[in-house]
Amino acid sequence: MEKKKYPIGPEHYTLYEEVGQGVSASVHRALCVPLDEIVAIKILDFERDKADLNNISREAQTMVLVDHPNVLKSHCSFVSDHNLWVVMPFMAGGSCLHILKAAYPDGFEEVVIATVLREVLKGLEYLHHHGHIHRDVKAGNILIGARGAIKLGDFGVSACLFDSGDRQRTRKTFVGTPCWMAPEVMEQLNGYDCKADIWSFGITALELAHGHAPFSKYPPMKVLLMTLQNAPPGLDYERDRKFSKSFKQMTASCLVKDPSKRPSAKKLLKHSFFKQARSNDYIARKLLEGLPDLGDRLKALKTKEEDMLAQKKIPDGQKEEMSHNEYKRGISDWNFNLEDVKAQASLIQDEDTIPDRDQEGSSFAASGIDHEKKLQHQISSTYHSSQVPDIEDNDIMQSPLSLPFANSTVNNTTTQYEKSNDDDANIPSSTHENQVPQNSSPQQDNIQSSLAGKNVFDISGRLFDGLGRQAQQRRGSSSGSINLPDAYFLPVKDERFDI
């Protein structure tokens, strides 16, 4: 039980090169000086991610309490200036995505895949046992250690089914990286549970086999519709003939649209496909030998991306970049707006006469407009109800703000706000309702405070934040630059108040 104590405070660590990057966080290799040990430190900017304080806290708490060889844990976390530092074991091999990009653009061979996936599955079994849904299973979150250890990482968006003592049968929050996202997560009809991770696991299997996820070249809105309407993707292309039947079966069993028909992680571990899995040593020998340093690899990747951007007129490069941005933003906060989905998807659909190479074999379900309409009806009707299940602290909810001494004026403001919301409804980008499920947390801070009036800003801050990022992502796909939020207001440091 004797545990190594990792020191708290930035002064105990020396930061080295960056080894990973996300939307609001970066990961550095670092030296823990007193222990003389190399670690990884994830640095998260609170100011940029202010809306997600609850998520950040949850992630830090989940990770520090993890104890399983196949799940990345954190040693400790602390605040430095306006950043959160999360100290973790350093995984010298980087993520499977990095390795795919650096050396295996067309995917790994089957034995490697079986080995990696078996370890990932053990990690998932552990998380599911504890009621955690990972919600972001993908090659980019499978990390390889120097000796071939395989760990599932990044709990940025994980959720707990056992939150606050109640078994919450399902979650309804809308998160996930589109390509990896299970249909029921998109639909939000009945909520989802651990089985959503099994779908993502199946998509990850395809990703490891091909070097990229199915639909990865499409914009997110398109992916959404394709996942819902098309037959599930699988290992049924011409070039998949090299793979065994058991691999195809295993993948197909995960990629069933009805979540109740997918196997649990525990059950899936017994699948014959995993019999061929080898040791960590094998992974170290097979994948890591000869690979350049993680930091160098990352640099090379960045250069490559920049080159691609330089020739952005090439549509493929553009798409690649776009989906890469997608990847980086992770599941963090996808918030699909129905109008947006419709608008975007209708623009893209016309291109589909030329099937993408990913599409061979998988049927382009000629679902027609009826189905689509029905689906959208379902989605829109659930947006309104889906905020309800998470509410448990009804007793906290309050009537709208009314200051004892400023009744009329403040109520006025509230009305104004509601009114302006109505106006917004015509603009296909923001309605309040579909924002709430995404942000809803068991604590229900949002709803509660929006009713209390005080934190209405908070909600809207998130609302617009989400949209802003979406817009930014779109911009990013053409210009490639990641735009930081504009200066927020001019500081008045020099100006003192007279009190």
Next chain:
Amino acid sequence: MKSLFKSKPKTPVDLVRQTRDLLVYADLGSDSRESKREDKMLELGKLLRELKSILYGNSEAEPVPEACAQLTQEFFRENTLRLLIICLPKLNLEARKDATQVVANLQRQQVQSRLIACDFLEKNIDLMDILVSGYESTDMALHYGAMLRECIRHQSVARYVLESEHMKKFFDYIQLPNFDIAADAAATFKELLTRHKSTVAEFLSKNYDWFFAEYNSKLLESTNYITRRQAVKLRKPLSLLQLLGDILLDRSNSAVMTRYVSSRDNLRILMNLLRESSKSIHIEAFHVFKLFAANQHKPPDIVSILVANRSKLLRLFADFKTEKEDAQFEADKAQVVREIAALEPKD
């Protein structure tokens, strides 16, 4: 421990009894051989896991209400909860997590439509002292903290903690250097100060002086963070500010709010926070500052401060924007600007 023969499934009552026996054993820390001890602790871990799966169900089955009720009744019939809390540090991490979830769930289990956990805690209220002081132990904080948050769902238990000496310690706990622990303490602190309205209102009116003095001194610390140590604490004023807004805007606390916004010291602190370099703090500070401006019965000294700083404040608000458009914020801001612009100096 493993039996060759599949024994018939144990009843929930059996499971609780065996758990209690093993906890008694663990608590005694008897002189038995190390290997035997390890076996027993392993067995205890398994039992806790089984209890958890009865209460929460598992991937195959939903929880059965009768089984949950039997388990709960047996659990609180004797002092199992006390033993479990005391022995928690002796368990391994996985068993601690399972135990925490079991305790959390038990707070909500009704037996003949009574929350018997609450009855038990009222008679064993000193257990709260153990749970609260858990924040002082890096290893136990998250487990005890999670249990504590569930226990204060019961109003009587929350009242005990609010009125105890522990309340003062929370101001330190929420600035502990371990982020995960500080965040947990902040969540508990918030729960204590927002969940049971009448109890909170009563607490705040009785403890107004020390409570807000403490609050202000913690907020003040942030306004001159020159040293690095203080910069490290940046998160704390933010969570304190958010909570302050929540507390003051709660209708049941209106008397406290009126008192708060009549204080010149409070106004000074909030105005200084408006000048912070952190935009998150600006926003939260604004949400409290607006209450001073909106007060229709401002005391003269409040009016004179606002008048003296009128042009600076108006200039500040003119540039005061959120990153993205926000109708509510803009409306609030417009109202604050109107209020301040219309102020007449009082003599």
